[in-house]
Amino acid sequence: MKNVIPQDIAEVLDKLSGSGYEAWCVGGCVRDMLLGADPQDWDVTTSALPEQVERIFPGRTIPTGVKHGTVTVLSGVRGIEVTTFRRDGAYLDGRHPEQVTFTASLREDLARRDFTVNAMAMGVDGTIVDCWGGREDLSRGILRCVGEADRRFEEDALRIMRALRFAAVLGFTIEQETSDSLRRSRQRLRAIAAERIYAEFTKLICGKHMAPILREYPDVLAVFLPEIAPMVGFDQRNPHHCYDLWEHTIRAMEAVPPEAVLRYTMLLHDVGKVKSFTVDEKGVGHFYGHPQLSREMGDAIARRLKMDNERRELILTLVEWHDRVIPRTEKGVARALRKLGEERFRLLIQVKRADNLAQASQVFQKEIDRLEEIWANLAAQSRCFSLRQLAVNGRDLMELGYRGEEIGRELERLLDLVVDGAKANDRRELLDIARRRKGGAKGSTF
Known part of the structure; x- marks a missing residue:
């Protein structure tokens, strides 16, 4: 466990406690310290009211969310959110409480939080307050809602995505009642802004343990990605494929580095296969034109998620090219480099390799190796692939x-x-x- 609180955070805690108020680090930073990780964000909760916090740190506060009890204290090179102990009122919009009631009880404040592993507090001396069994759940790798799971997801449906994301990133098992509840509540995701869904889903698919989550919860993901529903269990009926379409997709995602562009490319690369599926007289399945159809469907998905234009176009280019045959000759590779540029060509090689690794036969790996070899030879010759390299301008x-x-x-x-x-x-x-x-x-x- 890392329980060394940074000096600027400790200063805030000390000044609050020195002024007669309780002050604790809370939430994800405590979880991360107990996991031995370096917290990226630090949140402080206190019995002091917002106006009292402002008096304790004169000239160093920003009233970022006074309505909900939050004041940002400027300390060193960062701002630290300091929030008054509170109870939340009704969540009429499925994301935020309409009103909050300040309280003097840390326990009441922790009771409103999403998961037990996020409902712990730590004092400046390392003392842990754990009212909901978060420390035990953390040691067992279990993600469990605080209190009634249905109520937690009813309050804030984005917690559904946060649960899946935490499990994918941390490798945790979602406790059964929490799992059942997030399934029952999944349609509530329709009310969540696409940008918030996209942010959580991106972290999810870049998680080290994303594959079990994609296998277990496609029905939840299909609320905002309905295109994946028919992929689950879809028999490709092709000798090159030993997995159903969704399993192939997951394995292809596993085979690329945890970078958003590559993970989204593999998620979308075969999304057009169901619609392009045909069976020949021998009973073999074919997917003629599926790269272009996957690009079109992927474009609709990316726009629905409010993905930025630059990332969207890069992903769609890779999807369109993923199944294209590049002649294993200097001219063939040079032409591909000419059209794609070296960075996109590098990504395409990774995409092609991952696609093949997720198939029944991996004989195409040698062909991909040959493409890389030719590329290296061309680079060694300082061959020209772009207008930037052309000898005239x-x-x-x-x-x-x-x-x-x-x-x-x-x-x-x-x-x-x-x-x-x-x-x-x-x-x-x-x-x-x-x-x-x-x-x-x-x-x-x-």
């Missing part, structure tokens, strides 16, 4: 008389020549080609 073409859009078109033509190996990336030679083309020389250089 727009200013050069302007001096030859090119104007407006024709500059871009000519640069693209010259780049194609270089990428295909028809011409060297030689400034003099490329300028000569562009000069003759602009001058209307007879005969084509292409």
Whole structure:
């Protein structure tokens, strides 16, 4: 256990307690310290009212949520949220209490929290207050609601996603009643803002233990991702696949690093298979056109989740390319690098490898190895794949008389020549080609 409270946090606790009030670190920071991890966020709860906190720290407070008892105290390089002990009133919007009642009881404050492992407090001297068995649940790796699970999820439906996220990140088992309750309550997720769902789901799929959660709770996830429901148990009827479509997807997600772009790519790469499924006369399943359909469906999903444009376009490009055959030749790899760029090509290699690792046969790994080998050879030769690397630029073409859009078109033509190996990336030679083309020389250089 790490029970060393940072100096600036300890200062806040000491000043509050020195002024006659209780003051405790609370919530996730206590959980993380007991797990031996370094907390990313520190929250303080106190018996002092907001106006009393402001008097104790004159000129160092921001009234960030006085209605709910929260004042941010500026200490060192960060702000520390200090919240008065409280009881929550009714949650009419399924996210926030309409009103709160301040209380002098730490126990009452801890009783309103979501899970037992988040309902512990720690004093500046390391004393732990644990009214709900959170420490035992933490040691056993169990996630359990504080009090009645149905009530906790009724108060704040985002707790459903938080439960799944904590289990995926920490590797915890969701206690049976909590599990049953979040299933019963899953339709409440429809009232939660897409941005909040997206934030929690992204953390979930990047968790080290995300696979068991995806296997166990597809019905919950399908509330905001209905496209995955038909994937569960879907027999692909193809010799390349020994898993149903959802299991293949999960295994492909496991096979990439825990980075959001790669995890979302593998989640979406085959989402179009159900709609594109056909069976031939031999009873073999096929999915003609599924990469493009997966891109289209993935686009709808990403927009629904309010994913930012840059990430969305990168993921959709990888989805569209995941099943595309890249010739294992210098020209084939160079052309792919030309279209994708080196960073997206690097990601695509990881996507292709993960897709194959989640199939019945892994013979394609050697083909992927060959693509990487060719790429390395091209890089060693300092081969040109992009306009940035081309030996001529727009200013050069302007001096030859090119104007407006024709500059871009000519640069693209010259780049194609270089990428295909028809011409060297030689400034003099490329300028000569562009000069003759602009001058209307007879005969084509292409």
